[in-house]
Amino acid sequence: MAVQTLSPETHIKSTQSWGRYVIILVAIVGFVMAAEGLAAMIYQHIEFATSYDAPRNPNFRRGWVEYTRPPATREPNERRIILISNSQGFLRERPEDEFVYASQLEMLLNQQADGSNYQVLNWSIPGGNAPEYILLAARAAAHDPDMILLVTYSQDFVEDLHPIAFYISDANRLGYLSDVRRYLPAEFIRQYAINDPLAWLEAHTYLGNMRNRLEIPQNDSWTWEAREKRDRPRGLHRFKEWIEQAEREMQFLNDTLLAALPDTPIVIVQTPINDLAFTQDSLNQAEQFIPRLQAHFESNPNVTILNASDIIAPETFYPDGVHFRPEGHRQFAEWLLPVVNNTLETISR
Amino acid sequence: MIFNSPEFGIFALIVFPVYAVLRGKPLRFWLVVMSYIFYGWANPWYILLLLGSTVLDFNIGKRMSRTDDARRRKMLLAMSLIGNLGALGIFKYSGFVIRSINDIAATIGVAFPVEPPDILLPIGISFYTFQTLSYTIDIYRGQLEPTDSFSAFALYVAFFPQLVAGPIERATHLLHQLEEKQPTTTxxxxxxxxxxxxxxxxxxxxxxxxxxxxxxxxxxxxxxxxxxxxxxxxxxxxxxxxxxxxxxxxxxxxxxxxxxxxxxxxxxxxxNISEFWQRWHISLSTWLRDYLYIPLGGSRKGSARTAANVVIVMFLGGLWHGADLKFAIWGLWLGLALGVYHIYALIFKKKxxxxxxxxxxxxxxxxxxxxxxxxxxxxxxxxxxxxxxxxxxxxxxxxxxxxxxxxxxxxxxxxxxxxxxxxxxxxxxxxxxxxxxxxxxxxxxxxxxxxxxxxxxxxxxxxxxxxxxxxxxxx
Known part of the structure; x- marks a missing residue:
């Protein structure tokens, strides 16, 4: 490479040549465009699993834009159920997809052989929380689902999407997609700062998508061993803070569901809970959860709220006290089966 | 405002084109205003402190140059030191001092009824305080003529690129560059x-x-x-x-x-550790050398005194970083290392x-x-x-x-x-x-x-x- 050394003349303070700066600018733009083109070529050759062909996101907490891509077509007999949930729906402790309750529910539904092809799309984010569910609910509109199943509990309505921790999911990228953003309440966008120009650029360029692919996962993000029992029961944020935050997030969720899925039945299920793993504060919170949900979703005729908190015995949970074992997943799927059937039957009528 | 933020990108897009077309006083005024906006972005009240320090030292500098009376010059310098270090003390160290007294009082079983004040530390106060102090000290020492231009001095104190975290500039180096627009080459x-x-x-x-x-x-x-x-x-x-x-x-x-x-x-x-301090945060280490170490006697009073001076300066340098015991220990440790090195260098004639x-x-x-x-x-x-x-x-x-x-x-x-x-x-x-x-x-x-x-x-x-x-x- 030819290297031009600095000539003494360039030290002299002189009028700049504007042409030189135009060339520099063109070179920058050209360089960046070339890199974007290269990234496009690479990105388009990457095969991303979607929720239609993978029972859970193979990229763990990343790649939510790709994993929740809507399909091009829909079969006439297809019944589409979107499950939005947290790590309990993900079953990170086991590598086998078939143990996940979403898979088991899909299998049970299809075993009915009623002529329908049931698809249970498992949108469970390990560590997922309310803001992510809101983004996923908005994303669901593009899939034209027959039903939304939101399996959640009080603690999901505590944590913020911001500040985005290193290991958090990239579901916030969904908020920059126009077919998601249009359903999001303006206040939600403001509160969770889904208006960062750099993040917008990351979501809308191939280079940005490639960057997201390259992001290094946080430690223990994809291990298959059940974690050791915690030293102490899971404590929670202060009760008052929880109420304030939860109220806000429930309102955002309802607003989003009304805007994105005005005619779709939505079933919100309080997830199975292991009482022994929680502090009294947490249990108090859990008890408040359903009444508060009911108060918020009263105005939404599509929403049904159910409680599954005590359907799984404590010994069916892993030692971490939060996630249930494969047999628990089976029990939960069996519990959900009539719920789904009844809901879908109601629509058919 | 921070450099790695979108706001700063917009700020730069406004500052530089206007800068390119202005000259003289309007240019200085423009840069002062923009520097104040840069500084006050998070909390506009901080600007008052910056302005107070600027007005104080500009006037002290002018008054000092008008008199040959050594006593009066010393008094003016003391006013500058008290004003600047006083503000630094109140905003940065008062909480630390009161908490420390409380701790000591609690240890010996005496109740100390004063609560530490809940003061938000103004960003960059340690940097611009040292920068503006160097101006009055240099005038006092006869190394610098005070500027007649308030806008140039205000810009010297608040120049946005280095206002918040340095380099801590000296008036002898920066001020004259700010008095007139500098031509920019390719x-x-x-x-x-x-x-x-x-x-x-x-x-x-x-x-x-x-x-x-x-x-x-x-x-x-x-x-x-x-x-x-x-x-x-x-x-x-x-x-x-x-x-x-x-x-x-x-x-x-x-x-x-x-x-x-x-x-x-x-x-x-x-x-060696001495070289480290000639390569790390040079603007602070040279400031400490010129305005603290040398006045304390520097290396002119024997090896023991030299080592002691180094330790004192580094201890204070540590406290400059933060009002916390850990910074004092940080400075003390590095000061001790420097002191030991000085003695070693003297004994073994290391250069x-x-x-x-x-x-x-x-x-x-x-x-x-x-x-x-x-x-x-x-x-x-x-x-x-x-x-x-x-x-x-x-x-x-x-x-x-x-x-x-x-x-x-x-x-x-x-x-x-x-x-x-x-x-x-x-x-x-x-x-x-x-x-x-x-x-x-x-x-x-x-x-x-x-x-x-x-x-x-x-x-x-x-x-x-x-x-x-x-x-x-x-x-």
């Missing part, structure tokens, strides 16, 4: 923008990534191996963070044709020249210096003095298994930390081998454009997911 622009981009890269890619792992270890439970790695990582994080800020400051000033002093000269290849090329035998000195500095960083990074001592204690007392396994970090993260440190250290070596020759000599516009485009892309692709404030903003 070379200034290219070098300035390259420096800004490089500084941003150091900050948002290298420093912020290292910062994530350092926080993972220091804010949670970890093994000795984690702590060792994180302490080294912090050493590089703080270097990249602070020198990155200095690069951006120097680059921004250079775009306006203004020369700021270098603040870092690849410090982790220093052969070194900053520009000497490195030799293989220097490796031992570099290693010892690095370890000495590493110990100090534990105090700098730990949440408290107690925690810092715990970490250091664990280094020497805990069982060997703690040295062989990672607990807070996984292998991939540890590898990434090591790679980032190796790159940074590699840049140190590369630069020293270059022996001060400019690395980037390309001036062909296509090459410059491609280089800038490459840096922008590199930052875009690899910036850390959590953007942090510059570490030195807290001081």
């Amino acid at each position: 070379d200034d622009l290219i070098t300035g923008i390259t420096r800004v981009l490089w500084g941003l890269t150091k900050k948002i890619v290298f420093a912020d990534y290292l910062g994530i792992y350092v926080a993972t270890v220091y804010d949670g439970g970890a093994s000795n191996l984690d702590y060792l790695l994180a302490t080294y990582a912090f050493a590089f994080q703080i270097y990249l963070d602070f020198s990155g800020y200095s690069d951006i400051a120097i680059g921004l000033a250079r775009i306006m044709g203004i020369d700021l002093r270098e603040n870092f000269l690849w410090p982790y290849l220093s052969r 070194f020249n900053l520009d000497d090329s490195l030799r293989w035998r220097d490796v031992i000195g570099i290693f010892i210096t690095l370890q000495t500095v590493m110990i100090s960083w534990v105090f700098f990074r730990a949440d408290s003095t107690t925690r810092a001592f715990n970490i250091l204690e664990n280094f020497v007392t805990r069982d060997l298994r703690n040295w062989t396994r990672l607990r807070a970090l996984n292998e991939e993260e540890a590898l990434l930390v090591v790679v980032l440190m190796v790159i940074t250290f590699g840049l140190h070596i590369f630069h020293r081998l270059q022996q001060g020759r400019a690395f980037l000599k390309w001036r062909h516009p296509v090459l410059v454009g491609a280089f800038w485009g490459g840096l922008i892309l590199f930052m875009f692709m690899f910036h850390a997911p959590t953007g942090e404030r510059f570490i030195y903003f807290q001081f």
